[in-house]
Amino acid sequence: MSKLGENSLFSQEQLRKMLYDMLLIRRFEEKVEQLFQQGKIHGTMHLCIGQEATAVGACAVLTNEDKIISTHRGHGHCIAKGTEVDRMMAELLGKVTGYCKGKGGSMHIADLDKGNLGANGIVAGGLPLATGAALTSKMKELGYVVVCFFGDGSTNEGAFHESLNLASVWNLPVIFFCENNQYGMSGSIKEMTNIQHIAERAASYGIPGEIVDGNDLLEVTEVTKKAVERARNGKGPTLIEAKTYRWRGHSRSDARKYRTRDEEKEWKTKDPIELFKNKLIEENILTEAAFLEIEEQVKKEIEAAVEFAENSPIPGEETLETDIFA
Template sequence: MSKSTSISSFSSEKLKSMLHDMMLIRKFEETLKKLYQQGKIHGTMHLCIGQEATAVGACVPLTKEDKITSTHRGHGHSIAKGTDVKKMMAELLGKESGYCKGKGGSMHIADLDVGNLGANGIVAAGLPLGTGAALTSKMKDLGYVVLCFFGDGATNEGAFHEALNLASVWDLPVIFFCENNLYGMSGSVKEMTNIENIADRGAAYGIPGVIVDGNNIIEVVESTTKAVERARSGKGPTLIEAKTYRWEGHSRSDARKYRTRDEEKEWKKQRDPISLFKERLIAENVLTEEEFNELDKKVQTQMDEAIEFAENSQDPSLETLTTDIYA
């Protein structure tokens, strides 16, 4: 992790809170993987292990009133925005106490009370939704900004270009946050995009395009803070490209044949965002090894409580089979 970015503007409590949220996301995802292997979670999941710094770092500058739109790989975004892990776990286990009453599963978690407008199973679908929410904020003078998460694969969809163009033309208060984890569902982003940086596409729409190290949480926070301030002051959108890496496959059925195990080991060993942040905080006398261990115990307790809550919750009754659906 580069030491050029200062942490002095953050309190020690805030820095530890950021580390806690990253650890909570990691623990949540690892727990889901185990539950899936035990047959307790059905369907599929898209885990964000390795990308914890992008989710937490991007949400740090946001207020509770600010909004986010998420993706199919959205558990980290939800946790970073303050969504309840107990209700998230219940949803993934198909329980009535879940956010969608057990009917939505992994890709449909939303919590309007904390500004989480929801995950989405359609690639790039969050971009027009986020742009629409930003238009609402501007037209009604509501003052909130919208941060729209999406992956590198979404940038080749028409919705990406339409959203950026409209947001630019109308100076909408939206931040387009691309988590470029270097791979789509079945291949490298280099095979699918003939430019060096996705952020370069911002120039086509007359908006700033910013590249950040997505595994350096402080860098993510500082870049997103500038974009949020720009949006809130009426100057319009920013495109941020955070370069990161997903440790797991695209989904639970992905054998990851498009990349080597040596590459994965190198990212885990050298670029783990949690280890990098932990080491930096210890080096700068913000955190001790004992405090880190206490944080680890805390997030494990949160997971144990989430599992207990979910497993003790009721399954949806047959009488509700046709409620809360469109057809």
């Protein structure tokens, strides 16, 4: 893991907050998994447990005005960009106090006030939207940068190639952030792509391609900061490939028969939360007692979110035809 020191991008308080946010994502995902199993959340569920460092690390270098676009596995991105967990929980439980008034669910949370342009249930669906948002920023001279999160499975979709090509040709302020968790649904990336690194594809579009350890929070922040500064200075897009791993299946119906339990155990030794926690303790920025306090604060925030969601009303029949385009 990258070395901390006096020249760190972040204060000690900010570093502890980043640990808090990663733990908040982990506990949120564990709680919604439990609620799903209890039948309180309907539809499907795509959990990002194990990938917390990519979301927190990338969003840590963004301003409130900068934008993100998320994926079907997007709870972590939302939380890292400042979206409130109580309204997220309400959305998952289908309540009117949710971000989309209970109509969007897990894959469609958006928070425009925090620059979160929304999650997307379509594989690679966010890439053209991010390119369009970046074009808006450039044409209107708004100054914001867009970070587009997507999985390795998206990189074989036409929208990926079209978006990177246009963003490169038009020199747009967008960072294409690929969370390579090794599997596109049930297929290994090794079976789907005949190159070693997805970031190599950046060369085809004349833009930088960066490979980062997606479980190393500090490495993610450093690489993303460089890409954000490049975009903000009018030098165009960057493709970042963060190598990470999802601990759970693709969705709640996935038994993970396509990979071994030994592989999962190996990746869990690279737990991004434990790695960062140990780093902060090693450098006297955190104590075990302080970490226990963080855990207790996170627990209380999640409990309050569940209470808020469960006590919120469900949408009435009169809302059936509201907030729709057709």
